[in-house]
Amino acid sequence: IxxxxxxxxxxxxxxxxxxxxxxxxxxxxxxxxxxxxxDLLVLLTSPAGGDGLQGVKKGIMEVAxxxxxxxxxGDLLPAARIAAADLRGALRFQRxxxxxxxxxxxxxxxxxxEGIEKVWETAEAFRQAxxxxxxxxxxxxxxxQATRALWRNFAVQMEKVAQKDETLAAMAEPLKLEIAAGIKxxxxxxxxxxxxxx
Numbered sequence: 001i002x003x004x005x006x007x008x009x010x011x012x013x014x015x016x017x018x019x020x021x022x023x024x025x026x027x028x029x030x031x032x033x034x035x036x037x038x039d040l041l042v043l044l045t046s047p048a049g050g051d052g053l054q055g056v057k058k059g060i061m062e063v064a065x066x067x068x069x070x071x072x073x074g075d076l077l078p079a080a081r082i083a084a085a086d087l088r089g090a091l092r093f094q095r096x097x098x099x100x101x102x103x104x105x106x107x108x109x110x111x112x113x114e115g116i117e118k119v120w121e122t123a124e125a126f127r128q129a130x131x132x133x134x135x136x137x138x139x140x141x142x143x144x145q146a147t148r149a150l151w152r153n154f155a156v157q158m159e160k161v162a163q164k165d166e167t168l169a170a171m172a173e174p175l176k177l178e179i180a181a182g183i184k185x186x187x188x189x190x191x192x193x194x195x196x197x198x
Contacts, residue, residue: 035063047079073109
């Protein structure tokens, strides 16, 4: 996700929007980061996304609150049902992200406009479950998101400042050579630079 996604969501909320949709494509670390910018994470997949669960990475499934198999229509309907069953089976083996919510697997067809209302109803049920939780889950989640956003942005800003600093760049040059030669690990080199700064 983009660096300012979290702030953009906050801005939209401050402008009075009750629902803000953040779309992220592909699989990787950014999809795990989106969990910090959203109240509800919906994984949208298709029945033709690969053999079984190979088209869906484990990490994104662990943070998804709702999983939707789209294109559940026509010739793809049987494959969509199989994909949904595979997802449900895989979810049985993972620990729920929230103690008061079990991730839901739904079928939908954007083409036929079927299942979309059920997705919305499930999103509303998730929100209500978070608000009704006895452990203050919604507020805890917001605080945790804010904390992670702070440290993620701190790291990004520090990297930008560090890359513009000529003295630091000069100190980094020999370290880059040592890393490339296998003499020093990147983590140790980074620690060396931090120690010089502090």
